[in-house]
């Protein structure tokens with residue numbers, strides 16, 4: 001059960017991702033149990049755990065933050081910065097919070113990798129308030145997704161109620177946002193021309209489909 005302790009506002013070192021991060025995972029968006037939207041009001045794009053099992057078999061289960069991109073050939077997205085429909089070949093890099101594991105509240109028997117895509121960090125955070133409306137895009141099942149995991153937030157827990165689970169995920173969104181807003185992490189989302197070559201490489205990888 002979740003310990004009754006206050007949560008830290010950020011996770012991971014301010015100086016930037018520390019080994020084993022960043023971790024690259026890819027896959028097509030698959031169907032989960034259909035609970036994210038229906039029970040929680042929090043859609044999560046599920047990808048197969050195969051890539052994780054192959055490349056990082058020892059990665060601990062838990063909640064993480066990072067950056068995702070969706071293949072623009074399969075899913076055309078509105079660019080949050082301009083309001084234009086982005087039909088070009090340039091994918092949009094988006095902040096994300098994710099869960100890797102067995103969802104103890106639901107007692108799953110197979111490990112899932114589930115990603116909630118958050119709105120651009122330039123927009124006000126919808127999850128800064130209690131009982132928020134979580135970010136919702138049009139469905140993009142089967143779309144190829146690239147994910148760069150940048151840091152670990154917490155272990156998975158069981159909860160006394162669905163409301164307690166939703167509230168903890170709301171705080172996860174805030175922790176992910178504040179963590180990604182730090183200078184050493186922002187560069188994974190936005191090319192400011194100052195990024196080190198390894199960060200530029202990771203951004204290029206994110207956009208490669």
Ligand SMILES: Cc1cc2nc3c(=O)[nH]c(=O)nc-3n(C[C@H](O)[C@H](O)[C@H](O)COP(=O)(O)O)c2cc1C
Pocket residue numbers: 032033034035036037040044046063097098099102103104105106107114115116155156157158165169172173
């Ligand atoms: C950021 C985040 C944190 C989560 N933390 C937990 C958790 O601590 N315990 C848990 O049982 N499930 C957790 N979940 C998983 C939800 O229970 C899961 O998203 C939901 O069951 C939807 O599953 P579905 O995609 O199969 O429909 C988390 C999900 C997200 C996005």
Ligand SMILES: Nc1ncnc2c1ncn2[C@@H]1O[C@H](COP(=O)(O)OP(=O)(O)O)[C@@H](O)[C@H]1O
Pocket residue numbers: 029030031032033034035036037038042043044045046115116117118135136137138139140141
């Ligand atoms: N912000 C978002 N983050 C992740 N997926 C989203 C988002 N908005 C819409 N979706 C869509 O919702 C689907 C996930 O909903 P969910 O209720 O978790 O169903 P499932 O159990 O099939 O994963 C994703 O596969 C995606 O197509």
Ligand SMILES: [Mg+2]
Pocket residue numbers: 032033034036043044045046114
């Ligand atoms: Mg899901």
